Amino acid sequence: MPKEIRINAFDMNCAVHQSPGLWRHPRDRSTDYKALRYWQDLARTLERGLFDGIFLADVAGIYDVYGGGPETALRNGVQVPVNDPFMIVPAMAAVTEHLGFGVTGNISYEPPYSFARRLTTLDHLTNGRFGWNIVTGYLNSAAKATGLAKQTAHDTRYDIAAEYLDLMYKLWEGSWEDDAVRADKSAGVYVDPAKVHRVHHDGEYFRLDAIYLSEPSPQRTPVLYQAGTSPKGVAFAGRNAECVFVGARSKGALAASVRAIREAAVREGRRPNDILIFAMMTVIVGHTDAEAEERLRDYRHYASHEGALTLLSGWSGVDFSTCDPDEPVRFVKNDAVQAVLSNLTRPQSAPTWTVREAAESLSVGGASPIITGSPATVADALQSWVADTDIDGFNLTYTVAPESIQDFIALVVPELQTRGAYKTAYAPGTLREKLFGAGPRLQPPHHGASFRR
Amino acid sequence: MPKEIRINAFDMNCAVHQSPGLWRHPRDRSTDYKALRYWQDLARTLERGLFDGIFLADVAGIYDVYGGGPETALRNGVQVPVNDPFMIVPAMAAVTEHLGFGVTGNISYEPPYSFARRLTTLDHLTNGRFGWNIVTGYLNSAAKATGLAKQTAHDTRYDIAAEYLDLMYKLWEGSWEDDAVRADKSAGVYVDPAKVHRVHHDGEYFRLDAIYLSEPSPQRTPVLYQAGTSPKGVAFAGRNAECVFVGARSKGALAASVRAIREAAVREGRRPNDILIFAMMTVIVGHTDAEAEERLRDYRHYASHEGALTLLSGWSGVDFSTCDPDEPVRFVKNDAVQAVLSNLTRPQSAPTWTVREAAESLSVGGASPIITGSPATVADALQSWVADTDIDGFNLTYTVAPESIQDFIALVVPELQTRGAYKTAYAPGTLREKLFGAGPRLQPPHHGASFRR
Numbered sequence: 001m002p003k004e005i006r007i008n009a010f011d012m013n014c015a016v017h018q019s020p021g022l023w024r025h026p027r028d029r030s031t032d033y034k035a036l037r038y039w040q041d042l043a044r045t046l047e048r049g050l051f052d053g054i055f056l057a058d059v060a061g062i063y064d065v066y067g068g069g070p071e072t073a074l075r076n077g078v079q080v081p082v083n084d085p086f087m088i089v090p091a092m093a094a095v096t097e098h099l100g101f102g103v104t105g106n107i108s109y110e111p112p113y114s115f116a117r118r119l120t121t122l123d124h125l126t127n128g129r130f131g132w133n134i135v136t137g138y139l140n141s142a143a144k145a146t147g148l149a150k151q152t153a154h155d156t157r158y159d160i161a162a163e164y165l166d167l168m169y170k171l172w173e174g175s176w177e178d179d180a181v182r183a184d185k186s187a188g189v190y191v192d193p194a195k196v197h198r199v200h201h202d203g204e205y206f207r208l209d210a211i212y213l214s215e216p217s218p219q220r221t222p223v224l225y226q227a228g229t230s231p232k233g234v235a236f237a238g239r240n241a242e243c244v245f246v247g248a249r250s251k252g253a254l255a256a257s258v259r260a261i262r263e264a265a266v267r268e269g270r271r272p273n274d275i276l277i278f279a280m281m282t283v284i285v286g287h288t289d290a291e292a293e294e295r296l297r298d299y300r301h302y303a304s305h306e307g308a309l310t311l312l313s314g315w316s317g318v319d320f321s322t323c324d325p326d327e328p329v330r331f332v333k334n335d336a337v338q339a340v341l342s343n344l345t346r347p348q349s350a351p352t353w354t355v356r357e358a359a360e361s362l363s364v365g366g367a368s369p370i371i372t373g374s375p376a377t378v379a380d381a382l383q384s385w386v387a388d389t390d391i392d393g394f395n396l397t398y399t400v401a402p403e404s405i406q407d408f409i410a411l412v413v414p415e416l417q418t419r420g421a422y423k424t425a426y427a428p429g430t431l432r433e434k435l436f437g438a439g440p441r442l443q444p445p446h447h448g449a450s451f452r453r
Numbered sequence: 454m455p456k457e458i459r460i461n462a463f464d465m466n467c468a469v470h471q472s473p474g475l476w477r478h479p480r481d482r483s484t485d486y487k488a489l490r491y492w493q494d495l496a497r498t499l500e501r502g503l504f505d506g507i508f509l510a511d512v513a514g515i516y517d518v519y520g521g522g523p524e525t526a527l528r529n530g531v532q533v534p535v536n537d538p539f540m541i542v543p544a545m546a547a548v549t550e551h552l553g554f555g556v557t558g559n560i561s562y563e564p565p566y567s568f569a570r571r572l573t574t575l576d577h578l579t580n581g582r583f584g585w586n587i588v589t590g591y592l593n594s595a596a597k598a599t600g601l602a603k604q605t606a607h608d609t610r611y612d613i614a615a616e617y618l619d620l621m622y623k624l625w626e627g628s629w630e631d632d633a634v635r636a637d638k639s640a641g642v643y644v645d646p647a648k649v650h651r652v653h654h655d656g657e658y659f660r661l662d663a664i665y666l667s668e669p670s671p672q673r674t675p676v677l678y679q680a681g682t683s684p685k686g687v688a689f690a691g692r693n694a695e696c697v698f699v700g701a702r703s704k705g706a707l708a709a710s711v712r713a714i715r716e717a718a719v720r721e722g723r724r725p726n727d728i729l730i731f732a733m734m735t736v737i738v739g740h741t742d743a744e745a746e747e748r749l750r751d752y753r754h755y756a757s758h759e760g761a762l763t764l765l766s767g768w769s770g771v772d773f774s775t776c777d778p779d780e781p782v783r784f785v786k787n788d789a790v791q792a793v794l795s796n797l798t799r800p801q802s803a804p805t806w807t808v809r810e811a812a813e814s815l816s817v818g819g820a821s822p823i824i825t826g827s828p829a830t831v832a833d834a835l836q837s838w839v840a841d842t843d844i845d846g847f848n849l850t851y852t853v854a855p856e857s858i859q860d861f862i863a864l865v866v867p868e869l870q871t872r873g874a875y876k877t878a879y880a881p882g883t884l885r886e887k888l889f890g891a892g893p894r895l896q897p898p899h900h901g902a903s904f905r906r
Binding site: 023026064093120189198211304 | 469479489540543562563597634641644662666
């Protein structure tokens with residue numbers, strides 16, 4: 001029996017996410033991102049394709065490393081303009097029944113008390129289909145936007161994140177008991193005060209003394225997503241994450257990341273498969289291999305190398321505008337972007353690229369691998385990535401929106417279903433129950449479950 | 454020609470807003486507040502009734518003054534559990550075309566850079582139908598929830614608010630020029646970098662140095678709502694507010710507030726009617742006066758005096774549980790709640806109430822006056838409030854949800870239309886254009902317009 005492959009759409013509340021320049025393609029609709037209808041149409045499409053969820057990235061600042069300023073990010077629309085990702089969820093939830101939502105929220109810029117309530121509200125409104133992608137940020141421009149001189153150091157950010165999460169668990173799991181809300185009209189008791197517990201927190205980074213304002217949502221703690229493969233990041237994932245998003249160009253690097261994450265889970269008393277691991281992937285499918293290759297050639301015609309280097313400079317902190325295009329890319333040790341940079345080698349070529357080659361490669365699908373081919377070719381490749389690296393599925397980037405998602409659903413999904421490697425209907429229940437067959441709440445030995453009374 | 458009366462629904466993302474106990478009424482559906490469908494049904498109803506908007510209150514803490522703890526707030530569900538008000542807007546926007554949204558956001562707990570983007574996103578998604586009700590908070594419990602010992606002093610809060618607003622104007626009005634987004638596929642220019650201006654702010658309370666992340670939304674600055682009738686609050690309204698929400702039980706008190714607000718606008722170089730003023734009002738309508746009176750009697754049967762005093766204690770900071778029910782209410786000087794407390798006298802009775810009388814009165818419709826009667830009686834009363842106090846319209850509380858709004862639309866709206874005092878169709882354009890016949894952007898001499906290039 002082949003392993004079921006999980007699929008999320010990887011998107012962002014902007015036009016240009018991972019494929020800079022493709023917004024210029026005649027069939028691309030990504031510049032409609034400002035309209036509710038754009039997101040509602042996409043949500044309906046994804047649910048028709050039985051996607052597990054839509055995973056929404058976000059940045060809290062601008063990519064201003066390349067050229068020492070924001071000019072190229074702006075000119076190419078590289079992840080800017082970018083709107084708030086949470087706001088599109090309720091409208092997508094209103095036109096779907098099963099699709100999950102994984103949304104990026106940066107703990108550096110969200111006060112915990114109000115942020116916890118925002119996520120609880122979304123879990124209520126989606127009927128338990130909400131997930132939170134926990135990030136700590138990597139752009140100095142984001143820090144400066146809030147009055148800091150620069151980012152907090154990477155390891156400190158994870159210490160802050162650990163405390164932040166514990167505080168969230170106190171609010172989500174430890175405050176209201178399951179039967180606190182009675183809504184008993186005849187007794188006149190809406191909430192039983194004895195079952196609502198004040199949250200006290202007096203930590204190194206946060207202090208709070210409050211009654212949590214929201215009643216428990218279907219999942220209480222939303223499904224927890226995380227990315228980042230630094231040692232601190234992996235340890236954090238082992239303790240907190242239920243889904244991890246990884247990016248790697250080579251199966252070897254990916255398999256190593258997956259192994260490290262599963263071992264980190266085990267170190268926290270969890271089973272290796274208590275974490276679902278999604279790899280970033282770009283799929284370009286045609287009815288035949290040749291048609292798909294032709295499609296990729298067409299896409300590359302619109303790709304922006306400048307936009308790609310703007311992304312790479314932002315991720316790495318290195319201004320690639322100062323490099324000779326024919327120079328090899330110098331890899332930079334930078335914990336926050338290690339997942340991207342350490343894998344920027346083409347599996348079948350030399351271990352280093354020139355800057356020009358990196359730009360060309362990154363301009364379609366960003367740092368993800370690209371699978372190009374017929375439905376059978378794509379399915380073969382997806383299954384081999386799963387078999388060879390022990391991942392659970394993919395976060396699919398778009399190239400031309402929404403064409404690449406539509407193509408995937410029309411051509412790849414039926415092929416995977418025929419092979420028994422993709423669901424033919426959604427499982428019942430909340431997102432957590434759909435993903436893990438258990439829930440709707442966090443289950444022991446997950447760290448967060450220990451905060452529940 | 455009678456003056457057109459503006460109507461907003463006054464609501465909150467919780468079950469118990471202004472009429473504690475009424476959730477127990479057999480026909481009340483307010484406990485469904487956690488479901489998207491509840492809000493979408495309400496939005497469709499309001500648009501059918503040509504309401505100008507829905508005005509969503511919020512609190513950032515719990516009412517824990519009465520009895521020195523949160524018990525009575527919880528037992529009566531008084532504004533707790535309460536979810537995030539912004540999250541229900543996108544789903545309501547998706548099923549309406551004209552309805553406006555005025556949502557309460559507390560500047561004490563929202564970092565300006567990300568909050569500005571959230572509101573811009575909502576203005577995009579609603580196609581320019583978004584408004585922000587600027588509040589600075591009045592509950593110590595909210596301050597403690599964010600690690601402070603207590604609220605910042607009232608006047609200081611308004612100084613902070615003034616600087617906060619200026620920073621928002623810099624982001625909303627001064628950062629991206631109107632034609633910054635070119636999305637020119639053939640030239641390959643998404644944004645013209647020369648037309649996006651870095652925002653520098655180095656003030657007493659906030660510091661920021663950033664490119665704003667969102668492109669201009671239809672209104673740029675959302676329609677600005679404000680409440681509060683303290684001298685500092687009125688001055689703030691005169692400079693910033695486009696709509697002001699006032700609460701007063703007597704026409705005399707209301708007229709005085711209205712006059713002060715319009716004078717404050719004039720002091721800022723604006724016209725008196727550049728601010729639309731909405732009074733809180735509770736309407737209980739029947740086909741006849743007798744039927745309406747019977748309905749009010751029925752409602753009072755479910756009202757909770759304990760819940761009403763929990764609200765009053767929270768607003769005033771005075772623990773009314775320690776008072777003899779037959780004692781007169783002692784008015785408390787408290788700037789933040791002066792608008793409520795200074796008007797807690799019944800116009801036709803003694804200038805002070807007993808605690809018991811105050812509780813009874815507040816338990817249906819909160820601190821608002823109640824108009825009870827046939828459509829003609831109600832229309833007469835609404836028109837006389839408008840004529841006698843110079844307000845522009847009403848924020849209508851609900852008693853039994855959504856029955857009281859449905860009744861208003863079925864019975865009062867046609868009566869007002871017959872009299873020529875209520876629109877028969879929405880005006881075109883954004884919320885600002887609908888309300889003021891001008892826009893979509895802030896117009897000089899409004900202070901915010903001066904930040905636009």
